[in-house]
Amino acid sequence: MSEHETIVGLEVHAQLATRTKMFCGCGAVFGAPPNTRTCPVCQGMPGSLPVINRRAVEFGIMTALALGCGINQHNRFARKHYYYPDMPKNYQISQYEEPLAEHGRLVIDTGPGPREIGIQRVHLEEDVGKLVHEGALETAQSSSVDFNRAGVPLMEIVSKPDLRSPDEAAAYLKTLRAIVVFLGVCDGNMEEGSLRCDANISLRPRGQAEYGTKVEIKNMNSFRNVRDALEYEIRRQTRALDTGERIVQETRLWDPDRAVTVSMRSKEFAHDYRYFPEPDLPPLDVQPAWVEEIRGRLPELPDARRTRFRQAYGLSSYEADLLTQGRGLADYFEAATQGGGKPKAVANWVLNELLRELPGDDDRAVATCPIPPANLAALLALIDDGTISGKIAKDVFEKMYRTGDTAQAIVSREGLTQVADEGALGSAVDRVLTEHVKVVEDFRAGKKAALGFLVGQVMKATQGKANPALVNRLLIEKLPKG
Amino acid sequence: MAGLASLTAHELGARYRDGTATPTQAVTECLARIEALDPQVRAFLTVTGEDARRRAALADARFRAGTPYGPLDGVPMAVKDLLCTRGIRTTCGSKILEGFVPPYDATVVARLFAAGAVLLGKLNMDEFAMGSSTENSGFFTTCNPWDLARVPGGSSGGASAVVAADMAPLTLGTDTGGSIRQPAAFSGVVGLKPTYGRVSRYGAIAFASSLDQIGPFARDAEDAALMLGTIAGADPMDSTAIDVPVPDYRATLGQGIDRLRLGVPAEYFTDGMDPEVEQAVRAAIATLEKLGARTEPVSMPHTEYGLAAYYVIAPAEASSNLARYDGVKYGLRATGARDLIDMYSKTRAAGFGNEVKRRVMLGTYVLSAGYYDAYYGQAQKVRTLVRRDFDRAFEKVDLLVAPTTPGVAFKMGEKADPLQMYLNDIFTVPVSLAGLPGVSIPGGFTQAGLPIGLQLIGRAFDEATLLRAAHAYQSVTDWHTRRPALQTGTADRTPR
Numbered sequence: 001m002s003e004h005e006t007i008v009g010l011e012v013h014a015q016l017a018t019r020t021k022m023f024c025g026c027g028a029v030f031g032a033p034p035n036t037r038t039c040p041v042c043q044g045m046p047g048s049l050p051v052i053n054r055r056a057v058e059f060g061i062m063t064a065l066a067l068g069c070g071i072n073q074h075n076r077f078a079r080k081h082y083y084y085p086d087m088p089k090n091y092q093i094s095q096y097e098e099p100l101a102e103h104g105r106l107v108i109d110t111g112p113g114p115r116e117i118g119i120q121r122v123h124l125e126e127d128v129g130k131l132v133h134e135g136a137l138e139t140a141q142s143s144s145v146d147f148n149r150a151g152v153p154l155m156e157i158v159s160k161p162d163l164r165s166p167d168e169a170a171a172y173l174k175t176l177r178a179i180v181v182f183l184g185v186c187d188g189n190m191e192e193g194s195l196r197c198d199a200n201i202s203l204r205p206r207g208q209a210e211y212g213t214k215v216e217i218k219n220m221n222s223f224r225n226v227r228d229a230l231e232y233e234i235r236r237q238t239r240a241l242d243t244g245e246r247i248v249q250e251t252r253l254w255d256p257d258r259a260v261t262v263s264m265r266s267k268e269f270a271h272d273y274r275y276f277p278e279p280d281l282p283p284l285d286v287q288p289a290w291v292e293e294i295r296g297r298l299p300e301l302p303d304a305r306r307t308r309f310r311q312a313y314g315l316s317s318y319e320a321d322l323l324t325q326g327r328g329l330a331d332y333f334e335a336a337t338q339g340g341g342k343p344k345a346v347a348n349w350v351l352n353e354l355l356r357e358l359p360g361d362d363d364r365a366v367a368t369c370p371i372p373p374a375n376l377a378a379l380l381a382l383i384d385d386g387t388i389s390g391k392i393a394k395d396v397f398e399k400m401y402r403t404g405d406t407a408q409a410i411v412s413r414e415g416l417t418q419v420a421d422e423g424a425l426g427s428a429v430d431r432v433l434t435e436h437v438k439v440v441e442d443f444r445a446g447k448k449a450a451l452g453f454l455v456g457q458v459m460k461a462t463q464g465k466a467n468p469a470l471v472n473r474l475l476i477e478k479l480p481k482g
Numbered sequence: 483m484a485g486l487a488s489l490t491a492h493e494l495g496a497r498y499r500d501g502t503a504t505p506t507q508a509v510t511e512c513l514a515r516i517e518a519l520d521p522q523v524r525a526f527l528t529v530t531g532e533d534a535r536r537r538a539a540l541a542d543a544r545f546r547a548g549t550p551y552g553p554l555d556g557v558p559m560a561v562k563d564l565l566c567t568r569g570i571r572t573t574c575g576s577k578i579l580e581g582f583v584p585p586y587d588a589t590v591v592a593r594l595f596a597a598g599a600v601l602l603g604k605l606n607m608d609e610f611a612m613g614s615s616t617e618n619s620g621f622f623t624t625c626n627p628w629d630l631a632r633v634p635g636g637s638s639g640g641a642s643a644v645v646a647a648d649m650a651p652l653t654l655g656t657d658t659g660g661s662i663r664q665p666a667a668f669s670g671v672v673g674l675k676p677t678y679g680r681v682s683r684y685g686a687i688a689f690a691s692s693l694d695q696i697g698p699f700a701r702d703a704e705d706a707a708l709m710l711g712t713i714a715g716a717d718p719m720d721s722t723a724i725d726v727p728v729p730d731y732r733a734t735l736g737q738g739i740d741r742l743r744l745g746v747p748a749e750y751f752t753d754g755m756d757p758e759v760e761q762a763v764r765a766a767i768a769t770l771e772k773l774g775a776r777t778e779p780v781s782m783p784h785t786e787y788g789l790a791a792y793y794v795i796a797p798a799e800a801s802s803n804l805a806r807y808d809g810v811k812y813g814l815r816a817t818g819a820r821d822l823i824d825m826y827s828k829t830r831a832a833g834f835g836n837e838v839k840r841r842v843m844l845g846t847y848v849l850s851a852g853y854y855d856a857y858y859g860q861a862q863k864v865r866t867l868v869r870r871d872f873d874r875a876f877e878k879v880d881l882l883v884a885p886t887t888p889g890v891a892f893k894m895g896e897k898a899d900p901l902q903m904y905l906n907d908i909f910t911v912p913v914s915l916a917g918l919p920g921v922s923i924p925g926g927f928t929q930a931g932l933p934i935g936l937q938l939i940g941r942a943f944d945e946a947t948l949l950r951a952a953h954a955y956q957s958v959t960d961w962h963t964r965r966p967a968l969q970t971g972t973a974d975r976t977p978r
Contacts, residue, residue, distance in 0.1 A: 040584075040585060040586050043811065044806045044811065045566075045584065045585070045586070045812070046566065046572070046574065046579065046582070046584070046687040046688075046806070046812075047565075047566040047584070047588060047683075047684065047685040047686055047687045047688070048684070048685075049683060049684050049719060049720050049721070049722075050721070051718065051719065051720075051721050052721065079802050081802060081805060081849075083805070083808065083823075083826060085808075085810045085822065088806065088811065089805065089806045090805035090806055090808060091802055091805055145810065145811075272850055272851045274801075274802070274846065274849035274850060274851075274854075275849075276798060276799075276802070276849055276854070276858060279690075279691035279692035279722075279799055280688075280691050280721065280722060281721050281722075282721055282722060
């Protein structure tokens with residue numbers, strides 16, 4: 001069974017977060033009413049011509065540099081032909097023989113240690129529109145086309161066939177996503193299709209040098225889908241190989257509802273894309289000085305930031321990983337730390353309390369956070385100076401999130417200040433000791449756990465406002481010695 | 483007597499300025515002449531009379547106020563129906579675009595409007611600019627004003643015929659392999675194909691993107707200079723329109739051609755050519771020498787391969803450019819289709835004519851996997867060699883002088899074999915492959931009274947020298963002032 005080795009290569013399409021489209025001045029926005037973000041160029045009107053979006057090229061260069069690619073100073077666009085109604089010109093302007101960048105690498109870590117995955121190429125192209133069918137596709141009486149998305153810039157990142165398992169594929173995708181999100185070139189949203197992934201997968205007997213017949217899998221719009229689809233495909237191909245069947249080179253679609261891949265078209269029906277250099281666009285001449293200028297502006301990348309978080313803040317790998325999935329969360333963490341919060345405590349509160357409240361961990365979600373990092377730091381300071389207990393702090397945090405108020409305001413408004421007055425606490429402790437004679441007896445008999453119960457009772461009697469350390473000391477002082 | 487309609491643009495401009503004519507008078511006379519003559523010539527696909535009168539009235543007011551826009555203000559003109567005009571149907575000579583009304587103006591049209599020029603209408607052409615006679619128009623064939631039984635040349639045959647027949651002093655055409663120069667030669671007018679990149683192609687419906695250029699038809703070099711100066715220059719909407727300064731072409735027209743070095747390429751005088759054409763061109767060369775030019779023979783050894791390379795590259799690009807006509811978005815959509823693929827095939831089968839289909843198939847084939855290197859790749863290499871021929875020649879000379887075509891206007895239906903038709907372009911195609919400017923000017927007439935074209939070819943972006951030489955030639959010859967004898971009002975009125 002498992003004498004086969006899995007070979008996977010991924011093709012990732014990232015929608016670039018430019019203000020305008022790849023080849024015209026229309027807004028590249030998600031969710032506008034149909035065909036309101038279009039012009040003669042992105043509708044493929046007769047006589048219209050493309051003009052390259054410089055910002056998109058810059059985003060491509062940023063990504064390519066982050067992936068350690070070499071930038072091809074001379075690169076050019078090409079036309080890729082196939083007929084489909086969502087594509088206004090019936091060809092897509094893409095890059096073929098001379099892509100923007102080539103020969104990079106991405107380091108992934110699935111546990112056994114870091115592994116380098118080769119990046120074959122990074123190139124730019126335009127997105128297609130969207131078809132809206134009246135009812136189900138098979139029975140639809142009419143279909144409409146929305147060209148709002150047509151012409152939105154896409155960056156395609158192609159890995160070498162270096163991935164060896166679905167886990168590695170998922171790790172690659174996650175790492176790549178973090179990079180493009182950190183660079184600010186893509187919002188990384190897989191559900192909305194800002195980041196899409198196709199996989200090429202083949203199996204070969206362990207030890208064999210040649211690759212087996214590859215199958216392309218499309219339509220995997222989450223990390224989970226990628227893992228599930230590849231796992232399914234490994235099972236399907238293993239079964240086929242074990243029973244002496246031949247693998248057919250084909251394109252298969254992942255059906256997440258039925259959890260199977262379904263054949264879409266085989267090689268015999270494969271498109272002949274008839275690529276040729278786009279005559280409407282002169283070749284791009286990417287000046288080395290421009291590349292260096294962009295390199296100088298690159299932000300700290302997730303990998304470097306993760307390492308720094310571990311070393312400078314003493315975070316665990318796990319914490320550093322989670323905090324560097326997006327730039328927003330990492331920035332939030334660092335801002336709260338600079339606001340005076342102890343790094344370990346800030347990490348805890350961000351990863352547990354904050355992520356529980358936020359709608360997600362992406363930059364867009366973090367941007368909606370009603371608690372400024374400085375306010376989180378101030379809340380943690382109130383715990384540190386004994387003003388409130390950690391338990392009360394959680395309630396305060398929830399209220400901060402709901403109202404946007406500062407911790408101080410909530411604490412003083414609701415009288416949550418910790419009771420640290422020995423006299424007041426002393427009488428509460430005395431009351432608890434007289435009410436729980438049996439427990440006191442247990443303690444004296446050597447049952448140390450009884451102390452915790454008694455602390456809890458005092459906390460309860462003070463609605464949680466008592467300083468736990470003081471309660472502890474008072475109890476030990478007042479309890480009969482064994 | 484054609485009156486104002488027979489004047490050149492610069493003559494009209496002078497009359498407007500001295501108050502002896504108004505744009506409305508000129509436009510009215512042109513429209514009347516179109517109404518009288520076009521039923522015979524059949525050059526217009528659309529006449530925009532109402533819009534023309536409105537624009538003319540605005541120009542009148544500017545002249546009255548003493549604030550005209552410039553030399554083309556109030557000048558009537560018309561454009562090939564391949565140039566997009568906002569709100570005015572644009573067919574590209576094809577049934578597949580019947581009913582298409584662009585929401586935008588081509589850059590050249592916008593520039594002409596901004597200069598005050600008045601659009602009279604849209605002109606007939608071979609479908610998608612594929613042809614040399616207008617016989618491939620999806621609608622009808624335009625007649626040569628010098629002999630109505632003959633073709634005016636193509637693909638911009640409507641644009642050349644209109645200028646020849648005095649229906650407008652200026653028109654715009656496009657040239658991919660000769661589509662301005664060849665009809666200019668056949669119709670006895672001036673036709674200038676600018677350097678590739680000199681004029682924005684935005685809004686020009688593409689045939690072969692790496693070759694297409696827009697250029698003027700006129701009755702003399704001065705008008706061509708005015709029109710080119712108005713439409714030329716970089717455009718943010720076209721990345722292939724190069725940012726090279728546009729000189730004042732008219733300012734240098736009169737400087738003469740003393741000591742200008744003229745190259746005469748041996749390969750442009752072939753055995754099969756019409757002896758009357760060769761004779762006329764040799765005589766023209768002698769005239770240029772009398773004007774002070776020095777001529778010398780040059781060799782362009784790859785000329786004979788130009789046509790073959792062109793008929794690989796142009797169809798390849800066309801097959802791609804024409805893929806968008808699928809019935810989904812605009813123009814024709816065939817009814818009764820079973821499914822999507824059926825809709826595509828039925829629409830394209832019904833909408834495209836035979837020549838377009840032939841070239842789409844040719845182009846699709848040469849770009850196919852396994853054939854690309856042998857055809858498209860090889861043709862690009864030939865293109866480079868052809869370009870080098872010109873580079874080498876221009877190391878020694880300033881201009882090349884040659885016939886525009888091997889023969890004169892032929893009879894309708896005479897060239898039924900597509901290859902015979904393609905051979906019309908052998909002297910114009912190499913210039914297009916090299917992206918260089920070329921102009922055809924009237925250089926004589928045959929015994930039978932048919933115009934002969936003289937082709938001048940220049941260095942990239944050196945249209946000024948071309949126009950200067952053309953102007954010098956026209957200052958000592960009168961071929962360009964001769965007009966066909968057209969009888970008005972004798973033919974049937976063709977309703978349009």
